Amino acid sequence: MLKRFMMISAIILLLSGCSGVVAVGGAVSEYVVDNFKGVENSLPVSMNAAMASVQHSMKATDFSVDVIEYQENGYLINFRNGELEGLLQLSSQTKKLTTLYINVKSTAGVIREETVEQTLLEVISKRSKRVKNRARFNYAGYNYIRAEASLKSKRVGRYKRGVELDLQRSPEDNEWLQIKMPSGKSAFLKGKKPVKK
DSSP: OHHHHHHHHHHHHHHHTOOOOOOOOHHHHHHHHHHSOOEEEEESSOHHHHHHHHHHHHHHTTOEEEEEEEETTEEEEEEEOSSEEEEEEEEEEETTEEEEEEEEEETTSOSBOHHHHHHHHHHHHHHHHHSOTTOOOOOTTEEEEESSSSTTSOEEEEEETTSOOOEEEOSSOTTEEEEEOTTSOEEEEESSOOOOO
């Protein structure tokens, strides 16, 4: 019975695209673990310097930082190019220590791209050694994302204007668009659907 439950859990994770890992036996466990993990490293810099390093490194490797979600102690970031998409998490451990986690997959969301993950990790790590402590992420070209379909609601992140995003019309207000954040939560942005490039 337990074995059947674990197999069903693994299948649900595979179908939902969840980033969890289930402990199951055999080939299924290897597939789940391999496809839902990434690489991680700690950077000896502040959160602001780490964010600046990420922005410069993504640009240098031809990735677009599309959506940034605020977290209690850091950020979740969706990034992509024409063929790959990824999730990056920055977590502040101390004022001068930031943990970086990266997961990259094909745009179909099936194949994990370990070599790309490792390359991005190395590029960001090298950049963080050269970045100044006062460096900041440049938010020019980014608009706010809100918790609710209201300008008075809490700011929960930002999105890059003009990029192709998966958006739906808000059921509450036609002037707002609903977006799925990197964490999976729903949030809102105001305006027209960005033009596809």
